[in-house]
Amino acid sequence: MKIIVNRQSCDGNGVCMGIAPEVFDVDDDLYLHVAEPIPEDGEIRARVRQAVTSCPILALKLVEG
Amino acid sequence: MAFEGIRRIVVAGGSLAGYSAVSELLAADYAGELLWVTGEKQGSYSKPALSKEFIQGKSEYSELFLPEIPDARGNLRVLRDARLSALDAAARTVQLEDGRSVEFDGLVICTGAVARMPAITRGMAGVLGLRTLEDAQAIKAELVGKPRIAILGGGLIGCELAASMRSFGLEITLIEGAPTLLGRTFGAVLGEYVLDMHQRNGVNVMTGATIEELVARDGRVAAARLSDRSVIETDLVLVGAGSVPATGWLEGSGLKLADGVVCDATLASSHAGIYAAGDVARWHNPFYDTQMRVEHWTSASAQGRAAARNLLRSFPGATEAPVPFADIPYFWSDQYGLKLQMVGRHDGHDRVEMHETADRALPLLTFHKQDQLVAAAGVNASRAVMRYRKQIEDDAKSRQRVAEPC
Ligand SMILES: Cc1cc2nc3c(=O)[nH]c(=O)nc-3n(C[C@H](O)[C@H](O)[C@H](O)COP(=O)(O)OP(=O)(O)OC[C@H]3O[C@@H](n4cnc5c(N)ncnc54)[C@H](O)[C@@H]3O)c2cc1C
Numbered sequence: 001m002k003i004i005v006n007r008q009s010c011d012g013n014g015v016c017m018g019i020a021p022e023v024f025d026v027d028d029d030l031y032l033h034v035a036e037p038i039p040e041d042g043e044i045r046a047r048v049r050q051a052v053t054s055c056p057i058l059a060l061k062l063v064e065g
Numbered sequence: 066m067a068f069e070g071i072r073r074i075v076v077a078g079g080s081l082a083g084y085s086a087v088s089e090l091l092a093a094d095y096a097g098e099l100l101w102v103t104g105e106k107q108g109s110y111s112k113p114a115l116s117k118e119f120i121q122g123k124s125e126y127s128e129l130f131l132p133e134i135p136d137a138r139g140n141l142r143v144l145r146d147a148r149l150s151a152l153d154a155a156a157r158t159v160q161l162e163d164g165r166s167v168e169f170d171g172l173v174i175c176t177g178a179v180a181r182m183p184a185i186t187r188g189m190a191g192v193l194g195l196r197t198l199e200d201a202q203a204i205k206a207e208l209v210g211k212p213r214i215a216i217l218g219g220g221l222i223g224c225e226l227a228a229s230m231r232s233f234g235l236e237i238t239l240i241e242g243a244p245t246l247l248g249r250t251f252g253a254v255l256g257e258y259v260l261d262m263h264q265r266n267g268v269n270v271m272t273g274a275t276i277e278e279l280v281a282r283d284g285r286v287a288a289a290r291l292s293d294r295s296v297i298e299t300d301l302v303l304v305g306a307g308s309v310p311a312t313g314w315l316e317g318s319g320l321k322l323a324d325g326v327v328c329d330a331t332l333a334s335s336h337a338g339i340y341a342a343g344d345v346a347r348w349h350n351p352f353y354d355t356q357m358r359v360e361h362w363t364s365a366s367a368q369g370r371a372a373a374r375n376l377l378r379s380f381p382g383a384t385e386a387p388v389p390f391a392d393i394p395y396f397w398s399d400q401y402g403l404k405l406q407m408v409g410r411h412d413g414h415d416r417v418e419m420h421e422t423a424d425r426a427l428p429l430l431t432f433h434k435q436d437q438l439v440a441a442a443g444v445n446a447s448r449a450v451m452r453y454r455k456q457i458e459d460d461a462k463s464r465q466r467v468a469e470p471c
């Protein structure tokens with residue numbers, strides 16, 4: 001599982017971080033950091049998927065595998 | 066999953082809630098027809114960007130649109146520039162504006178809201194509201210003449226428009242009836258902060274004032290007379306007076322309405338097979354154990370998906386039952402390069418706590434009610450605000466578990 005961030009559109013609002021803080025972290029400059037590799041944990045992965053579809057500007061893309 | 070006898074689902078509304086419902090239905094294994102009546106001339110687009118990047122000229126027209134939804138099975142039929150004019154909830158039919166009638170087995174209502182235009186602002190040239198892309202284009206077209214602008218209403222739209230217009234150096238008067246700006250959304254403390262921010266950036270803010278009358282000259286607005294009898298000369302009036310749910314087409318449908326479509330915790334309306342999502346839906350939020358209607362971008366997306374999923378789960382033959390939609394509302398606003406954020410609901414709070422931030426000039430606060438954290442707000446503090454969101458959600462979940470009889 002890999003996450004691709006569209007840096008042009010991501011505005012650092014941190015919705016993804018609110019849902020899966022283990023993987024997403026927005027710093028004080030509103031820059032999004034993604035912790036990879038993404039943990040195997042099924043519950044975390046489910047929240048990562050939810051985070052991807054919850055991004056208000058659809059700045060996240062998920063590549064499974 | 067085979068949905069025996071389910072031939073057609075209609076999704077009404079082509080903004081984020083409708084877009085999300087359609088995405089979810091196409092991703093699920095629903096194989097019947099999906100008719101999407103969007104009411105939009107083109108595709109679905111980002112509304113939050115209208116008062117920010119688009120008006121400021123920072124994002125192009127083409128960048129506003131959400132990506133096309135993949136339709137692998139080819140069961141999606143999109144009716145653009147078409148609107149629904151009526152619903153018969155018991156007979157499960159909708160009527161298109163051109164008079165055609167369409168039967169359905171499932172309906173997701175995502176018709177959102179429309180800008181509220183007070184009576185004095187209607188029907189005068191040079192007076193514009195902002196809700197759609199067309200509205201934003203109309204406002205942009207007015208800016209070339211470098212007008213003096215009076216903005217009616219210091220809520221989200223009024224404040225964002227003021228901030229965006231100041232980036233062009235235009236002369237702005239912002240008129241708000243309350244003592245602060247955005248106070249209803251962000252609470253009194255941040256309301257003061259926002260008021261100060263606009264004043265520092267050169268907006269002429271008039272709080273505690275309302276527009277009594279608009280005066281036209283040569284068929285176009287020329288001045289606004291305020292409640293304190295002062296008169297503001299102006300070339301353009303922008304109205305940010307809130308919005309009202311777009312339920313006009315549902316009058317007489319049999320559906321239960323009360324400032325929106327009344328829904329239970331699963332986003333189901335008063336009638337089987339009919340769900341609602343987004344700005345139009347007033348639903349029972351289990352986290353707060355109360356009915357609410359939320360006009361936020363992220364809720365529209367989450368509700369659109371949840372309503373679509375629950376609709377499928379309500380059909381005979383579904384293997385799972387509909388699930389309550391519980392949400393901690395989240396809202397942001399961009400002004401003067403700062404990001405203001407709010408999570409939760411602060412109404413009824415009895416205590417506000419201020420917190421230290423890396424940049425001391427930027428506020429971060431939490432709202433408490435009977436020692437429970439109910440909301441948090443901050444400026445350029447995504448990380449902290451989102452941690453609070455998680456905390457509010459975890460607290461709400463543990464309260465629910467306690468409340469549930471085992
Ligand atoms: C300028 C602006 C800035 C905003 N900024 C923010 C922000 O920064 N943060 C935030 O959280 N929220 C913001 N919002 C609010 C957010 O955009 C809304 O919550 C969101 O758009 C709601 O989506 P929706 O799909 O429920 O409804 P809407 O966006 O209102 O869309 C309704 C859709 O229904 C269609 N429709 C209406 N009637 C009919 C009919 N009879 N038949 C068929 N179709 C119909 C319309 O064509 C439209 O496609 C902003 C809103 C505006 C207007």
Ligand code: SF4
Nearest residue numbers: 010011013014016055
């Ligand atoms: S939710 Fe989207 S825009 Fe917000 S920080 Fe995450 S990726 Fe960026």
